[in-house]
Amino acid sequence: MSKQQQSSGLPTLPGGIEPVMVGRRLFLRYAGAFAAGGALIASCKNAEENPITVPVSVDLGTGDIGILNYAYALEQLEAAFYTQVVATPYANMSAAELAILTDIRNHEIIHREFFKAALGTMAIGALVPEFGTVNFTDRTSVLSTAKAFEDLGVSAYNGAGNLITSPDYLLLAGKIVSVEARHAAAIRDLLNPKSADFAGDDVVAPATGLDVASKPTAVLPIAQTFVKTPITGANLPTA
Known part of the structure; x- marks a missing residue:
């Protein structure tokens, strides 16, 4: 076991790959780059210059690696969305709203880079x-989409928990989903301030007090509508 693995506390992935924790310096590098919007703009420009390019289909894989790639795909989507939101603020975005959305963007970038580093050569490519369908100049359009993404992310982590076999990965998923739930509550409060909607009946069952859980088969078709790259989770575990 290397010193790096000892410090991260994560198990070695198949093939002897050691997960890598994303440090503050690495985060700041990514956050600064994406705050400028350069990577996203370059990506859009390349897509416009190569309109006939067809994205290669991505298979998430099997077992725990497949579930980690599943989470990585969702984090890629959320990070890209909030990067765009912060780079091009909607009309009359308040300083308080910008601060909240920037914090969420930073968290999603950290989550994305963590999964990318942890998966190493087994990580899927960039989606x-x-x-x-999102009007980034309109507050309602942006926040409604953010609400949908956060609710989807929370339900996805909840639904994938029992598909993970490694206790270490399950613990990590639990830590990340708790952050995603905080995001969901914050976005709901922006849309409907000081209401009970932060934990509405559509996401928390009144009878049980438990959050919604959705399997990959239900989540991926929804996520796919916001991703050009075809994604298949046909080989993911189901039980």
């Missing part, structure tokens, strides 16, 4: 987002 191409498709946000054509």
